[in-house]
Amino acid sequence: MNRPATHSHAATALYAVSENESPQGDPSLQEPLPEVTAKRRGVLQRLVRRFSVLGLLGLVIVVFWLAVAFLGPLVAPYKGGAITSTEIFGSYSAAHPLGTDYLGRDLLSRVLFGTRYTVGLALASAVLASCIGTFFGLLAAVSGRAVDEVLSRLFDAVISIPSKVLALVVVAAFGSSIPILMGVAAFAYIPGAFRISRSLAVNLMTLEYVQVARARGEGLLYIARVEVLPNMIHPMLADFGLRFVFIVLLLSGLSFLGLGVQPPDADWGSLVRENIGGLALGAPAVLMPAIAIATLTVGVNLLIDNLRRRAGRGQGAA
Amino acid sequence: MNMIEVKGLRVVAGTAPDPVVEIVKGVDFCVKKGEVLALIGESGSGKTTIALSLLGHARTGCSIAGGSVRIGDVEVLSLDVRGRRALRARTVAYVAQSASAGFNPSRTIIDQVTEPALLHKLMTPAAAREKAVALFRSLALPSPETIGARYPHQVSGGQLQRVMAAMALITDPCVVVFDEPTTALDVTTQIEVLAAFKKVIRELGTTAVYVSHDLAVVAQMADRIVVLNGGAVRENGTTAQVLDAPADAYTRQLLAATRRPEPETAAASKEAAPPILEIRGLHAGYGRIGHDGVPAVCVLDDVSLTIPRGSALGVIGESGSGKTTLARVVAGLVERARGEVLLDGKPLPAKLSDRTLDQFRRVQIVFQNADTALNPSRTIADILARPMNFYHGLRGAAAQKRMFELLDLVKLPAAIAKRQPGGLSGGQKQRVNLARALAADPALILCDEVTSALDTVVGAAVLDLLAELRRELGVSYMFISHDISTVRAICDEVIVLYAGRRVEAGQRDVLAAPPYHPYTGLLVDSVPALRPGWLDARRALTLAQLPSMGPSGDNGGLCSFRARCRMRIDGKCNVTPPPLKRLPSGAEILCHHSAEELSRMQSTGTVAA
Numbered sequence: 001m002n003r004p005a006t007h008s009h010a011a012t013a014l015y016a017v018s019e020n021e022s023p024q025g026d027p028s029l030q031e032p033l034p035e036v037t038a039k040r041r042g043v044l045q046r047l048v049r050r051f052s053v054l055g056l057l058g059l060v061i062v063v064f065w066l067a068v069a070f071l072g073p074l075v076a077p078y079k080g081g082a083i084t085s086t087e088i089f090g091s092y093s094a095a096h097p098l099g100t101d102y103l104g105r106d107l108l109s110r111v112l113f114g115t116r117y118t119v120g121l122a123l124a125s126a127v128l129a130s131c132i133g134t135f136f137g138l139l140a141a142v143s144g145r146a147v148d149e150v151l152s153r154l155f156d157a158v159i160s161i162p163s164k165v166l167a168l169v170v171v172a173a174f175g176s177s178i179p180i181l182m183g184v185a186a187f188a189y190i191p192g193a194f195r196i197s198r199s200l201a202v203n204l205m206t207l208e209y210v211q212v213a214r215a216r217g218e219g220l221l222y223i224a225r226v227e228v229l230p231n232m233i234h235p236m237l238a239d240f241g242l243r244f245v246f247i248v249l250l251l252s253g254l255s256f257l258g259l260g261v262q263p264p265d266a267d268w269g270s271l272v273r274e275n276i277g278g279l280a281l282g283a284p285a286v287l288m289p290a291i292a293i294a295t296l297t298v299g300v301n302l303l304i305d306n307l308r309r310r311a312g313r314g315q316g317a318a
Numbered sequence: 319m320n321m322i323e324v325k326g327l328r329v330v331a332g333t334a335p336d337p338v339v340e341i342v343k344g345v346d347f348c349v350k351k352g353e354v355l356a357l358i359g360e361s362g363s364g365k366t367t368i369a370l371s372l373l374g375h376a377r378t379g380c381s382i383a384g385g386s387v388r389i390g391d392v393e394v395l396s397l398d399v400r401g402r403r404a405l406r407a408r409t410v411a412y413v414a415q416s417a418s419a420g421f422n423p424s425r426t427i428i429d430q431v432t433e434p435a436l437l438h439k440l441m442t443p444a445a446a447r448e449k450a451v452a453l454f455r456s457l458a459l460p461s462p463e464t465i466g467a468r469y470p471h472q473v474s475g476g477q478l479q480r481v482m483a484a485m486a487l488i489t490d491p492c493v494v495v496f497d498e499p500t501t502a503l504d505v506t507t508q509i510e511v512l513a514a515f516k517k518v519i520r521e522l523g524t525t526a527v528y529v530s531h532d533l534a535v536v537a538q539m540a541d542r543i544v545v546l547n548g549g550a551v552r553e554n555g556t557t558a559q560v561l562d563a564p565a566d567a568y569t570r571q572l573l574a575a576t577r578r579p580e581p582e583t584a585a586a587s588k589e590a591a592p593p594i595l596e597i598r599g600l601h602a603g604y605g606r607i608g609h610d611g612v613p614a615v616c617v618l619d620d621v622s623l624t625i626p627r628g629s630a631l632g633v634i635g636e637s638g639s640g641k642t643t644l645a646r647v648v649a650g651l652v653e654r655a656r657g658e659v660l661l662d663g664k665p666l667p668a669k670l671s672d673r674t675l676d677q678f679r680r681v682q683i684v685f686q687n688a689d690t691a692l693n694p695s696r697t698i699a700d701i702l703a704r705p706m707n708f709y710h711g712l713r714g715a716a717a718q719k720r721m722f723e724l725l726d727l728v729k730l731p732a733a734i735a736k737r738q739p740g741g742l743s744g745g746q747k748q749r750v751n752l753a754r755a756l757a758a759d760p761a762l763i764l765c766d767e768v769t770s771a772l773d774t775v776v777g778a779a780v781l782d783l784l785a786e787l788r789r790e791l792g793v794s795y796m797f798i799s800h801d802i803s804t805v806r807a808i809c810d811e812v813i814v815l816y817a818g819r820r821v822e823a824g825q826r827d828v829l830a831a832p833p834y835h836p837y838t839g840l841l842v843d844s845v846p847a848l849r850p851g852w853l854d855a856r857r858a859l860t861l862a863q864l865p866s867m868g869p870s871g872d873n874g875g876l877c878s879f880r881a882r883c884r885m886r887i888d889g890k891c892n893v894t895p896p897p898l899k900r901l902p903s904g905a906e907i908l909c910h911h912s913a914e915e916l917s918r919m920q921s922t923g924t925v926a927a
Contacts, residue, residue, distance in 0.1 A: 214650075
């Protein structure tokens with residue numbers, strides 16, 4: 001009976017934070033909220049002080065790609081699928097700043113349109129995986145041993161399937177579509193989120209304030225929602241960042257194999273694959289999407305490394 | 319000749335652009351060669367910071383801002399990194415508070431003890447081992463030749479603390495800094511460790527700086543005492559002078575907090591009303607419950623007790639005696655295997671899920687560690703509002719009003735409500751902890767070592783608060799502690815637990831004078847007295863051999879204390895379970911000895927001490 005309620009709440013709580021983070025790309029929101037409602041003046045200054053140089057670099061990269069995902073199609077010089085040049089694998093030029101691809105399409109526009117798939121799809125999958133994983137992790141930690149055992153063994157079984165192989169099988173069986181890709185990426189990364197959230201929650205459950213709540217007669221829902229979840233949200237956000245990167249790589253890999261986003265649409269992975277013929281020519285067409293993938297993963301990693309260190313310090317202080 | 323000379327030492331926290339807090343404000347003292355100096359003060363008084371500066375070290379975020387620290391002929395603060403390393407290798411050694419955190423669990427003890435000597439290439443491995451064994455012997459560790467082959471988890475906490483001292487002493491340092499080395503130990507263990515430290519310091523003629531918050535411990539160890547408060551020296555004098563004729567008001571306050579006068583027994587109204595809590599024949603433990611109804615690890619064995627309405631029951635015992643489990647069983651956090659628990663004369667279900675809201679409300683638990691007992695992500699207002707809303711449906715303005723009443727009751731400013739627990743001191747957190755329990759309007763509060771983690775002065779204030787709340791609100795307490803003096807300060811009745819067995823139960827006064835159960839006697843005698851020389855007298859007594867005893871029979875109900883008992887009787891204690899006896903004082907004990915025998919043996923013991 002409790003389940004749907006717990007789920008909706010856990011999901012909203014987690015989602016709310018992720019959502020706040022994504023449009024504004026402002027990780028200061030992951031700090032206690034009063035910080036945000038405090039004076040706007042000096043926000044930038046505090047941000048700069050809070051992050052190391054590398055963390056700040058990661059933040060800038062992530063904010064940049066998030067902005068591109070939302071605004072890219074608006075600012076793209078051409079339509080994503082339009083063939084605009086007779087030259088294939090063209091080099092850098094004023095008309096085509098990043099050159100042209102194997103059909104003579106403008107690569108800048110292709111990358112700008114593709115960002116939406118790579119970032120958006122990965123973001124949705126990562127949110128899904130983290131929310132579902134956290135929900136079951138909490139459920140396993142606050143419920144009795146039987147539930148914990150069953151859930152843990154179940155997710156152990158799922159985690160033993162290699163994610164790439166699973167994705168290949170699913171796409172082969174059901175064909176490739178956005179919902180299927182999202183679902184399979186989320187499914188592959190739920191067990192990881194489950195394990196981390198469960199171990200965090202199990203540790204928190206032994207703390208005395210949870211014992212006090214239990215002795216007070218609180219229900220499992222309240223304990224999970226109020227006593228446990230808020231205290232594990234920081235490490236879970238760091239984990240979310242990590243998961244996001246893995247999913248980007250998984251989806252790009254699938255697209256590279258031709259099983260991801262289908263033409264004429266293309267994410268970065270499929271852009272690399274389409275233009276692989278240009279590798280011998282040294283064309284920017286194959287280089288640029290690869291650089292995009294690299295910068296996004298490196299940027300997110302820099303950012304979450306910074307977050308994780310802060311979360312660790314916070315726990316030490318407490 | 320002065321071995322240590324500290325002049326105008328100042329330590330600050332924070333670096334220049336940010337606000338800087340001065341945590342040590344110009345401290346001067348000196349220690350002669352072979353002397354033991356004690357630094358005493360509450361937490362936050364800067365005593366550890368000063369001790370660390372003797373090693374030329376400041377904790378992360380702190381820096382030594384000025385002054386001079388001379389050890390022998392060396393000016394410590396002017397040394398570079400390499401010089402300080404050499405200083406720590408040969409001249410100054412440090413013994414930390416938590417021995418279990420100071421050892422690497424995957425290496426043997428001897429490897430770790432000899433490491434400082436080998437690391438700085440001061441001795442050959444063979445010589446270092448020999449030296450370590452000699453130190454183990456001096457520190458009275460059992461089987462000194464072979465104990466080094468064990469791993470840290472294979473020795474007890476008190477032994478590990480002594481091993482840590484051996485590690486510090488192996489390089490023959492001129493100065494040893496002891497940083498609260500016995501604070502985490504039971505009284506009975508503390509006495510052994512203190513005696514070992516004292517002996518080894520005397521033998522080696524080492525100069526020592528002993529950091530502690532416990533005046534009675536310091537009285538045994540130190541030649542001179544420096545009293546610190548807020549980073550400044552309040553008083554500096556010989557031990558006898560500081561204890562007998564304190565010159566400073568703060569020292570007098572510390573002494574007063576240690577020598578608590580016993581309050582008059584608030585003659586609990588012994589009317590016919592059923593006791594608030596009654597426990598009969600309780601068995602509880604952890605692990606699978608076997609077919610005989612006893613769990614795999616039995617922590618509580620046939621415990622019975624009664625708490626009359628409005629009175630306080632003290633539960634005393636060493637760590638591992640099952641005191642905390644007792645509170646958790648009553649709170650429903652641990653299920654009992656056998657026995658009855660009656661709340662207000664009505665049975666209290668063992669499982670949490672079978673209890674009613676009213677039963678939940680009437681029993682509240684307050685834990686020892688205030689740091690982990692408050693949810694760090696909620697404000698104090700949220701924490702206090704929850705039980706009011708949960709039990710009484712109070713919301714909005716009514717809840718707000720009640721919250722301010724509660725904060726007032728536990729003597730906290732109302733402004734604190736908006737803060738999170740991270741911004742509160744230990745004593746404040748413990749008060750919030752209490753206020754949360756009071757918000758439920760309970761009949762019984764289970765206090766699990768509520769003052770153990772607090773300083774003497776702060777702990778005394780919390781005890782006063784508890785006594786006051788009891789007078790005003792008429793709540794009952796089950797007060798769990800390993801510290802006899804706190805129990806005597808607040809409780810009407812006491813029970814003594816040893817290895818899960820109730821060995822003695824009676825009025826508070828049973829702790830005041832013999833006869834008592836031999837284990838109670840050991841506990842009472844192990845509490846350091848606030849006079850120099852107590853330790854030496856006490857030590858002579860504990861060195862006496864235990865009477866020999868043959869192998870034990872296989873009777874499950876035998877006295878569990880017989881292995882340590884100074885009064886055990888061969889052929890009785892190891893063969894038949896002890897009977898329940900009533901002493902003239904009204905106390906019930908589990909022992910073979912009669913009241914007269916106990917009285918005779920224990921009073922001679924006290925006279926000798």
